[in-house]
Amino acid sequence: MKTATLTDAHTVEISDRERPEPAPDELLVAINACGVCTTDLHMYSGNLTVDYPMIPGHESAGEVVSVGENVDDYEEGDRVAINPSVPCNECRACKSGRENLCHDLTSIGGAAKNIIDGAFAEYAAVPAGNVEAIGDLDYRTASLAEPLGCVINGIDQVDLTSGETVVVVGGGFIGQLIVQTLRTSGAGTIVLSEPVAERRKLGVELGADYAVDPTESDPTEAVSELIGDVDIAIEAVGLPKTIQQAHSLTGPGGRTLVFGVPPEDATIELSPFDLFFEEREVVGSYSLTPKTFARAVTLLQNDRIDVDSLVTDEFDLDGLETAFEQMEAREGLKKVVYPAQ
Ligand SMILES: [Zn+2]
Ligand SMILES: [Zn+2]
Structure with a gap:
């Protein structure tokens, strides 16, 4: 062979x-x-x-x-x-x-x-x-099914409740898959933060309500102007800077998901007081489980993901x-x- x-x-x-x-x-x-x-x-x-x-x-x-x-x-x-x-x-x-x-x-x-x-x-x-x-x-x-199973596992980690506001940082393949999965999972308003214009346009076509260019204006301000406090921020880049940015977008009760793969030796600054006083969380997700893989196959079979794009x-x-x-x-x-x- x-x-x-x-x-x-x-x-x-x-x-x-x-x-x-x-x-x-x-x-x-x-x-x-x-x-x-x-x-x-x-x-x-x-x-x-x-x-x-x-x-x-x-x-x-x-x-x-x-x-x-x-x-x-x-x-x-x-x-x-x-x-x-x-x-x-x-x-x-x-x-x-x-x-x-x-x-x-x-x-x-x-x-x-x-x-x-x-x-x-x-x-x-x-x-x-x-x-x-x-x-x-x-x-x-x-x-x-494999990458989608990983995305489903990620979204499970932040306990999405229908109607919640979500920001996705990074509009590469995984970011676009996350946007679509959030849409089919009942997210309320979805904002995509992505520097490439073509990817911002695609994100909106695939289910984001807004797309912002983080190189043009500070996404922390741009996003809060658009939707106020964010319930969930999902980082799909894997850089300390964008993880920090994602976390700073969340409001009280907010959850940040580290989905992109960061460098092994990277560190970020966190205010433990904010975690305490505002019950904010930073969580990670790695890979997938047999259950999320099976759920991914079901979503694909029911045509919930636009694969052609x-x-x-x-x-x-x-x-x-x-x-x-x-x-x-x-x-x-x-x-x-x-x-x-
Ligand atoms: Zn992979
Ligand atoms: Zn084992």
Whole structure:
């Protein structure tokens, strides 16, 4: 089978490998679509330490082509989305339903304590417990189940109540996905803060009520002029400055979600008095759980997310490196690779 393997930083090799056999509890899936994530880019550029050679790709969907002997729930020809997070199911976090915080998490091609081969390959062998049936949903749409599962987990962390006001800081692919998910989850007024005009326009098309340019005016003033106090601020950039900004937008009872991946050594200034006196919260969210993955598939099956507006570039496996180069140049939004064709 054909694979796109990272053999070193900035090096993708298209190579031929033996097709894996599914273990007794696994399925072999022909990978029909796999989204390219910033995590893949960090592995490619060397910003995230991984052991080369490795096959990245953790946002995938495809067709079951072979079934392990102990698997009863799936058969050849089933169409599935793959959840890349394989929890141990034994630790305290797993047992409390927070599998994303598993102490011994394995990821199929994503970032985790243990990393196994991912989905930038014609086939991947995956635990049967890690797939969701997608019915007749197209594979490209189904490949968004992973990032959407992460977004749902994030929104769960800030306890959105219908009608609440939300600001999303950052209008890249994830920011746009957050705007749409907030809209379908009952948010009241949604404001997107984003410097690129094209992305502000898209955000409004996808469900934001207002979009502000943080380079033109101080978003703290612009947002409070528009909607007053903010109940929830979601940071989808991953920079200390924008996290601080998001937090400063919230009013009494406000919650700030750190969704973007910040640098490991970054720090921010917080007033503990404000947290105390105004019951404001700063929370984070990491990855997804089996439950939020299943909920993501349901939202996609019910057409709650406009995928056409989010996927800007499509490639076969040979094009993965071009996809990375475009991401480094900050061109477009979501890139999707079609390995099995
Ligand atoms: Zn991802
Ligand atoms: Zn665990």
